[in-house]
Amino acid sequence: MIETVTKIDLPVDESLRIVKNRIQAGKGKRISIVTGTHGDELEGQAVCFEVGKRLREQPGCLNGTVDIYPALNPLGIDSITRGIPGFDLDMNRIFPGSEDGAMTEYMASRIVGDIAGSDVCIDIHASNIFLREIPQARINTHTAQQLVPMAEFLNLDFVWVHAAATVLESTLAHSLNSAGTPTLVVEMGVGMRITRDYCRQLADGIFCLMHRMGIWTGEVIAPKKPIISTDGQVQFINAAASGIFIPQVEHTTQVCRGDYIGDIVSPLTGIVVDRILSPCDGMVFTLREYPVVDEGSLIARILEV
Amino acid sequence: MKRKIIFELKSLYRDSFRVTGFLFGHGEKSACIVGALRGNEVQQLYTCSQLVKTLKRLEAEGRICDGKSILVVPSVNTYSMNIKKRFWPTDNTDINRMFPGYDLGETTQRIAAGLFEEIKDYKNGIQFASFYIPGVFVPHVRIMKTGYENVDMAREFGLPYIVLRQPRPYDTTTLNYNWQVWESHAFSVYAGTTDTINHDDVTLAVNAVLNFLRKEGIIRSSGFVHEGYIASVVAENELVNVQTGAAGIIDRFVQPGANVVRGDLLSRVLDPYDGSVRSEILSPTDGVVFFVQEEPLVYANASVYKIIRE
Numbered sequence: 001m002i003e004t005v006t007k008i009d010l011p012v013d014e015s016l017r018i019v020k021n022r023i024q025a026g027k028g029k030r031i032s033i034v035t036g037t038h039g040d041e042l043e044g045q046a047v048c049f050e051v052g053k054r055l056r057e058q059p060g061c062l063n064g065t066v067d068i069y070p071a072l073n074p075l076g077i078d079s080i081t082r083g084i085p086g087f088d089l090d091m092n093r094i095f096p097g098s099e100d101g102a103m104t105e106y107m108a109s110r111i112v113g114d115i116a117g118s119d120v121c122i123d124i125h126a127s128n129i130f131l132r133e134i135p136q137a138r139i140n141t142h143t144a145q146q147l148v149p150m151a152e153f154l155n156l157d158f159v160w161v162h163a164a165a166t167v168l169e170s171t172l173a174h175s176l177n178s179a180g181t182p183t184l185v186v187e188m189g190v191g192m193r194i195t196r197d198y199c200r201q202l203a204d205g206i207f208c209l210m211h212r213m214g215i216w217t218g219e220v221i222a223p224k225k226p227i228i229s230t231d232g233q234v235q236f237i238n239a240a241a242s243g244i245f246i247p248q249v250e251h252t253t254q255v256c257r258g259d260y261i262g263d264i265v266s267p268l269t270g271i272v273v274d275r276i277l278s279p280c281d282g283m284v285f286t287l288r289e290y291p292v293v294d295e296g297s298l299i300a301r302i303l304e305v
Numbered sequence: 306m307k308r309k310i311i312f313e314l315k316s317l318y319r320d321s322f323r324v325t326g327f328l329f330g331h332g333e334k335s336a337c338i339v340g341a342l343r344g345n346e347v348q349q350l351y352t353c354s355q356l357v358k359t360l361k362r363l364e365a366e367g368r369i370c371d372g373k374s375i376l377v378v379p380s381v382n383t384y385s386m387n388i389k390k391r392f393w394p395t396d397n398t399d400i401n402r403m404f405p406g407y408d409l410g411e412t413t414q415r416i417a418a419g420l421f422e423e424i425k426d427y428k429n430g431i432q433f434a435s436f437y438i439p440g441v442f443v444p445h446v447r448i449m450k451t452g453y454e455n456v457d458m459a460r461e462f463g464l465p466y467i468v469l470r471q472p473r474p475y476d477t478t479t480l481n482y483n484w485q486v487w488e489s490h491a492f493s494v495y496a497g498t499t500d501t502i503n504h505d506d507v508t509l510a511v512n513a514v515l516n517f518l519r520k521e522g523i524i525r526s527s528g529f530v531h532e533g534y535i536a537s538v539v540a541e542n543e544l545v546n547v548q549t550g551a552a553g554i555i556d557r558f559v560q561p562g563a564n565v566v567r568g569d570l571l572s573r574v575l576d577p578y579d580g581s582v583r584s585e586i587l588s589p590t591d592g593v594v595f596f597v598q599e600e601p602l603v604y605a606n607a608s609v610y611k612i613i614r615e
């Protein structure tokens with residue numbers, strides 16, 4: 001059933017609605033699938049579709065509640081805007097929001113209130129338009145003990161346990177985890193695009209987790225065993241110069257120290273301004289997708305092995 | 306005066322990105338003044354230009370105290386200014402959310418690091434700041450309660466108000482916060498507008514900084530600068546937030562600095578199609594209007610005034 005999480009009147013003849021689809025059968029646990037906080041991240045759209053479609057096809061296999069929230073930032077998705085249009089604000093920096101705050105704060109508060117109480121929440125992100133990511137969960141060290149075992153069912157390639165940062169305290173996941181609703185952040189693919197294989201992979205994983213939670217009796221795959229890593233094993237490659245980045249490796253390739261990752265070139269002069277080599281042995285789990293780089297732009301992240 | 310390039314980044318097709326500073330006097334790093342960190346902070350840029358102009362004259366007249374130096378950085382974000390964008394042109398990141406920066410990190414982290422390395426050792430750090438909501442404040446100095454804040458020094462600006470802010474998570478990455486963590490006395494000066502210029506407020510902000518520099522023994526009296534006000538101290542969380550209620554077109558009836566009493570009509574929100582009244586915004590308290598939001602179309606529950614309760 002389509003339900004309105006919150007509705008707000010905009011200045012001129014339009015209402016903003018944040019909606020969810022509640023699919024319910026029996027008295028089992030509740031999972032919330034959430035995406036679209038960043039309006040330029042679209043991979044989650046295909047995941048929501050895929051999960052909804054399978055639930056429609058096999059309604060008898062569900063014994064619990066699945067809430068699908070495909071668009072926490074509908075104005076952003078509609079206008080190809082990462083943040084909340086009109087506010088120039090990153091929606092993932094305003095949680096938990098407040099009931100009597102500005103419109104954005106109010107929305108945030110209503111969203112948290114609606115999702116809270118789920119037994120699990122999956123918050124799906126799709127990197128940004130610049131970087132392509134392997135399907136991964138991002139978990140901060142404080143919640144690792146509880147969340148890593150859940151993430152292992154999601155059929156992901158990688159679980160990144162990262163240090164807690166103060167600025168991340170205003171994210172949806174932090175607010176929900178603090179309120180006792182276990183929330184897993186998934187990052188995968190690239191902004192403004194759909195990567196079909198990744199979307200199916202995560203949808204498979206969501207059903208594995210639902211099976212584990214006892215709310216899905218349909219067939220599931222055996223989930224992939226993800227690599228679990230901490231910050232210490234992640235190496236960053238940033239552009240040493242501005243230019244056009246031309247990769248020489250495919251995303252997710254295994255590389256050795258010194259392997260050729262790509263070039264930053266100057267189309268004006270025909271000169272390679274920076275030849276990028278791998279600083280270690282490992283897997284390229286993040287790779288630059290958007291060719292134009294400034295000095296400092298992230299080119300790749302390598303998971304050291 | 307010495308003009309120096311503090312940080313430079315080469316670009317593919319644009320001229321190099323430069324952060325330029327103007328250094329006055331010699332010796333101890335006494336005060337650093339930073340203007341625009343965002344591309345729309347034109348008032349802040351203009352205020353710095355007037356400060357540079359004045360300090361140039363004071364230096365020529367030998368009125369910068371011996372062994373003291375002052376650095377003014379009018380803009381840290383020329384790239385965004387020149388294309389009329391608020392945040393960094395490519396990735397839309399905010400330089401004022403990147404401090405203390407990281408010299409091997411992403412572009413805006415490098416800019417923050419390059420700037421901060423140059424300015425972190427100044428005894429006093431002053432930033433001409435802007436608010437994320439377009440609007441006008443009564444001129445004030447804002448300091449963050451980090452445990453290092455110094456209210457008495459903030460009085461030296463002679464601005465009418467001092468606002469004490471309890472840091473929130475995102476504040477930890479701002480320039481002001483990091484200056485304080487690095488044991489500089491950090492002050493944010495809010496005077497007037499952001500993307501338009503208000504000359505009275507520019508003069509007020511320049512005089513405030515000159516007052517501060519004089520009282521700190523960094524410049525010698527220029528004689529003609531008004532001493533300013535005896536500041537009232539206000540905690541930011543005690544400001545009364547007045548919201549729109551309904552969304553629509555707003556008609557405002559009061560200006561920053563106005564005295565209001567409880568029940569005064571501050572604004573009406575109108576239906577944008579037929580002009581009928583959607584909500585009347587009444588003052589919830591006796592007090593002084595401290596902030597007025599300035600956009601004609603307002604969202605529901607938008608914060609349109611902040612009032613200092615009497």
Ligand SMILES: [Zn+2]
Nearest residue numbers: 038041125126
């Ligand atoms: Zn995201």
